[in-house]
Amino acid sequence: MTSLNVPVNxxxxxxxxxxxxxxxxxxxxxxxxxxxxxxxxxxxxxPTLVMGPNGAGKSLMLRLAHGLLAATEGAITWxxxxxxxQAMVFQTPVLLRRSALANLTHALAVNNVPRKRRAELxxxxxxxxxxxxCADTPARVLSGGEKQRLALARAWALSPSVLFLDEPTSAxxxxxxxxxxxxxxxxxxxxxxxxxxxxxxxxxxRLAGDVLFLAGGKVQEHTPADIFFSAPASRxxxxxLSGELVA
Amino acid sequence: xxxxxxxxxxxxxxxxxxxxxxADDYITLASTTSTQNSGLFDSILPKFEEAxxxxxxxxxxxxxxxxxxxRRGDADSLLVHDTAGEKRFVENGxxxxxxxxxxxxxxxIGPKDDPAKIRKAESxxxxxxxxxxxxxxxxxxxxxxxxxRAELRLWENAGxxxxxxxxxxxxxxxxxxxxxxxxxxxYVMSDRATWVAFENRQNLELLFSGDKVLFNQYGSLLLSxxxxxxxxxxxAAQWHNWLLSEEGQQAIADFKVDGxxxxxxxxx
Amino acid sequence: MEENAFYVALSxxxxxxxxxxxxxxxxxxxxxxxxLIAALLGFPLGAAVALWQFPGRGGVIVALNALMGLPPxxxxxxxxxxxxxxxxxxxxxxxxxxGAMVIAQVILVLPILAALSRQKVEExxxxxxxxxxxxxxxxxxxxPTLLWDARFALLTILLxxxxxxxxEVGAVMMVGGNIDGVTRVMTTAIVLETSKGALPLALGxxxxxxxxxxxxxxxxxxxxxxxxxxMG
Numbered sequence: 001m002t003s004l005n006v007p008v009n010x011x012x013x014x015x016x017x018x019x020x021x022x023x024x025x026x027x028x029x030x031x032x033x034x035x036x037x038x039x040x041x042x043x044x045x046x047p048t049l050v051m052g053p054n055g056a057g058k059s060l061m062l063r064l065a066h067g068l069l070a071a072t073e074g075a076i077t078w079x080x081x082x083x084x085x086q087a088m089v090f091q092t093p094v095l096l097r098r099s100a101l102a103n104l105t106h107a108l109a110v111n112n113v114p115r116k117r118r119a120e121l122x123x124x125x126x127x128x129x130x131x132x133x134c135a136d137t138p139a140r141v142l143s144g145g146e147k148q149r150l151a152l153a154r155a156w157a158l159s160p161s162v163l164f165l166d167e168p169t170s171a172x173x174x175x176x177x178x179x180x181x182x183x184x185x186x187x188x189x190x191x192x193x194x195x196x197x198x199x200x201x202x203x204x205x206r207l208a209g210d211v212l213f214l215a216g217g218k219v220q221e222h223t224p225a226d227i228f229f230s231a232p233a234s235r236x237x238x239x240x241l242s243g244e245l246v247a
Numbered sequence: 248x249x250x251x252x253x254x255x256x257x258x259x260x261x262x263x264x265x266x267x268x269x270a271d272d273y274i275t276l277a278s279t280t281s282t283q284n285s286g287l288f289d290s291i292l293p294k295f296e297e298a299x300x301x302x303x304x305x306x307x308x309x310x311x312x313x314x315x316x317x318r319r320g321d322a323d324s325l326l327v328h329d330t331a332g333e334k335r336f337v338e339n340g341x342x343x344x345x346x347x348x349x350x351x352x353x354x355x356i357g358p359k360d361d362p363a364k365i366r367k368a369e370s371x372x373x374x375x376x377x378x379x380x381x382x383x384x385x386x387x388x389x390x391x392x393x394x395x396r397a398e399l400r401l402w403e404n405a406g407x408x409x410x411x412x413x414x415x416x417x418x419x420x421x422x423x424x425x426x427x428x429x430x431x432x433x434y435v436m437s438d439r440a441t442w443v444a445f446e447n448r449q450n451l452e453l454l455f456s457g458d459k460v461l462f463n464q465y466g467s468l469l470l471s472x473x474x475x476x477x478x479x480x481x482x483a484a485q486w487h488n489w490l491l492s493e494e495g496q497q498a499i500a501d502f503k504v505d506g507x508x509x510x511x512x513x514x515x
Numbered sequence: 516m517e518e519n520a521f522y523v524a525l526s527x528x529x530x531x532x533x534x535x536x537x538x539x540x541x542x543x544x545x546x547x548x549x550x551l552i553a554a555l556l557g558f559p560l561g562a563a564v565a566l567w568q569f570p571g572r573g574g575v576i577v578a579l580n581a582l583m584g585l586p587p588x589x590x591x592x593x594x595x596x597x598x599x600x601x602x603x604x605x606x607x608x609x610x611x612x613x614g615a616m617v618i619a620q621v622i623l624v625l626p627i628l629a630a631l632s633r634q635k636v637e638e639x640x641x642x643x644x645x646x647x648x649x650x651x652x653x654x655x656x657x658x659p660t661l662l663w664d665a666r667f668a669l670l671t672i673l674l675x676x677x678x679x680x681x682x683e684v685g686a687v688m689m690v691g692g693n694i695d696g697v698t699r700v701m702t703t704a705i706v707l708e709t710s711k712g713a714l715p716l717a718l719g720x721x722x723x724x725x726x727x728x729x730x731x732x733x734x735x736x737x738x739x740x741x742x743x744x745x746m747g
Contacts, residue, residue, distance in 0.1 A: 066649060305695065422712060
């Protein structure tokens with residue numbers, strides 16, 4: 001994770017998001033092959049929705065791509081000279097035991113944003129996600145939806161080129177889900193590469209530009225969303241889409 | 248966060264100053280609990296300080312530990328009550344001079360009903376053997392203090408090798424030993440000063456005293472400059488000489504508890 | 516006699532005389548400074564052991580846990596030998612000063628602060644780790660964040676350390692010498708009065724000490740509970 005020492009620069013360049021390439025990537029733990037070997041490239045406009053049954057390796061794939069886990073075999077590479085700035089939003093948002101605002105200024109401080117600019121950037125991000133009134137509220141007493149929005153605001157404040165989201169809405173009510181999806185759209189429109197896992201077929205239909213379908217730790221297909229939903233190529237995806245249990 | 252740190256630093260500095268802003272004109276005196284607990288120092292030290300401007304800081308421990316403090320160079324002066332040990336200390340070169348300062352005496356304390364009948368004893372030796380014969384509980388300091396060393400010599404005089412379940416070595420100072428003796432109705436040997444000032448007597452009484460062998464001599468020592476050049480020898484000598492002076496001797500004689508004189512000056 | 520002691524304690528508190536005041540202030544100064552120094556060393560140490568993997572880490576954890584039970588007299592003896600004129604730090608002339616008492620109490624309190632903060636920080640790290648790595652934080656950068664976020668637990672740990680420091684007598688007796696007006700603190704005064712057989716006074720002093728410690732604990736408890744409720 002050497003990606004984040006680039007100073008935050010506004011306004012955001014709207015150039016094409018960096019592409020991500022998996023080359024025969026494997027992840028093994030205690031002799032068990034949990035992921036791969038897999039090769040694919042994410043270079044379309046996205047957002048990329050990662051789908052598949054439980055245990056398919058969706059979360060693993062995100063963590064390998066983001067660098068939280070190191071691949072046992074193979075190579076993960078990004079286009080461009082350096083690893084792009086990235087952020088990740090987790091299923092259960094991890095928030096510090098501080099105010100909402102302080103959660104953001106902390107993330108900015110960690111990324112070497114000058115002290116003077118932190119509060120301004122943080123308040124801007126809070127406002128964008130409708131959290132201005134909660135700035136001084138301790139993050140951990142916010143509602144589930146607010147917490148996830150705060151996690152998104154934190155990611156936003158860091159202006160990442162790539163945003164990973166791991167089942168960000170699975171614990172939320174419909175209104176909060178709507179907010180998160182709107183936020184994802186906003187990131188997408190800002191030119192951020194979105195890689196997001198979800199269980200929710202409807203959500204995938206609403207958001208996906210392309211779908212990476214995993215089963216059994218391997219990529220079964222990677223196709224544009226309209227093709228995936230109308231004519232899935234793999235047997236597992238067909239079964240998944242028709243609501244069967246896929247092993 | 249930064250503010251907290253500044254506060255912390257400020258606090259530490261303030262307290263550090265309090266710690267170091269103390270008089271330089273003082274000596275550390277290693278002495279025994281008996282002199283401290285009786286209140287003698289509270290009475291005579293102000294007089295010495297008034298006369299010389301020197302503060303005396305008393306570390307009151309058992310005589311054994313007091314010797315050890317002086318041996319290691321942790322005390323400027325020594326006032327203890329183990330004449331034989333003091334002489335050895337001079338012979339071994341740790342002190343250059345030893346002088347008699349005062350004496351008090353040891354007394355035998357025991358439960359009112361006196362099961363070993365030592366009230367009627369003619370001598371200390373008789374009293375000690377009576378306790379051993381009756382196998383009446385006896386609380387010994389057992390801490391290598393001056394009192395403990397004197398007690399062991401007295402058993403030897405009486406021809407008794409103390410031991411068995413009635414003889415209890417406590418390994419404590421005089422006060423705690425008296426507290427324990429009071430709790431278990433045991434005989435105990437104490438210096439008179441500590442006994443007179445002692446408040447928690449319960450069932451205990453003074454049963455035997457007056458034999459010359461119970462004489463408890465205190466000596467002051469001038470420590471060796473050669474062994475420990477860093478000590479405050481000048482100030483310590485002033486203290487030593489004051490104790491032996493007429494003024495010091497009078498101050499000792501003037502110290503009374505309940506109208507009773509506890510220490511008898513006998514400097515030559 | 517015990518009824519007496521409460522009366523004595525009360526009159527000690529009411530007619531706070533100069534020498535008792537001095538003893539109380541010195542007790543608090545010594546223990547607070549010791550706990551502060553121990554915190555400045557012990558919390559980062561605990562956090563470091565929680566964060567870094569290194570050979571012998573298990574041994575360090577066991578040692579810290581075991582040293583929480585270090586008998587005060589042993590600490591006192593060690594510091595005495597260190598600060599004694601014949602010892603390696605004798606030149607400093609710290610023996611029989613409040614400074615020596617602070618050093619002894621730091622040694623007693625440090626393992627408590629380090630061992631307990633290690634546990635707490637490790638627990639918190641389990642919760643935060645992925646987010647920290649995602650934010651690109653180095654371990655050194657994680658340390659202050661973890662310590663700050665563990666602040667309520669650390670306060671409780673601090674109080675445990677203060678309790679040990681203010682309650683112990685063996686170490687301060689040995690390295691302070693219980694010198695009247697210089698190194699006499701509450702606990703050594705209690706020992707002295709007990710040895711004089713002045714049990715009501717000794718118990719009275721004990722009640723004063725307990726009252727002080729309780730007041731400090733109550734204040735800290737109320738502050739942290741209020742803050743905790745606010746922080747969720």
